[in-house]
């Protein structure tokens with residue numbers, strides 16, 4: 279901790295992060311690995327990221343907080359994480375996250391009906407060698423589903439589902455586009471989050487099957503236009519305004 283930083287602790291759990299003096303509590307939650315509800319992606323308009331101040335001096339509520347929170351809530355220490363920050367001179371703040379503000383892990387349905395189809399793998403199958411595998415990714419705004427398919431047998435050997443790691447930056451595509459449209463760093467952050475999420479979960483599946491990364495011969499990703507653009511690092515700002523033109527309409 280330095281003169282210019284603030285340590286923020288989130289309860290329950292004691293998750294902690296250090297942020298710069300002008301940083302807000304939503305930034306701290308992201309650094310601490312806590313997922314707070316944030317339908318507007320931290321734009322200060324949805325009122326979903328409620329936290330309660332347990333200790334530490336916090337800056338005066340902003341006009342938006344006064345609109346989105348009742349006077350009773352403000353009197354009881356409720357604040358909006360994306361708008362609230364530590365008071366000048368304060369170096370340590372402890373916050374309580376009400377259950378309603380925490381993004382809960384969701385159940386993922388990745389099993390489904392398997393249809394028989396003729397195999398046409400994009401790579402040569404060498405007899406006796408470890409069969410090559412393909413990875414299919416369904417990249418949704420809220421959830422991501424991944425399937426590891428054996429190119430020789432055509433069978434799905436592993437499947438996994440997880441929350442889209444971009445979720446704390448907005449629950450819907452418009453909020454995500456708004457965040458990514460803020461600049462190249464923001465767009466890169468959203469891209470890195472989803473690429474890292476896919477890589478981490480792929481590694482889990484490969485370990486389960488005793489496979490190496492080289493055994494994955496191909497990856498196919500499908501997603502809506504915003505997810506596709508963010509993953510590929512294509513410009514997204516135009517997707518948020520009429521006539522909502524994509525940078526490309528082609529599969530890549």
Ligand code: FES
Pocket residue numbers: 315316317318319320321322323324325326327358359360361
């Ligand atoms: S008001 Fe929407 S995330 Fe804070």
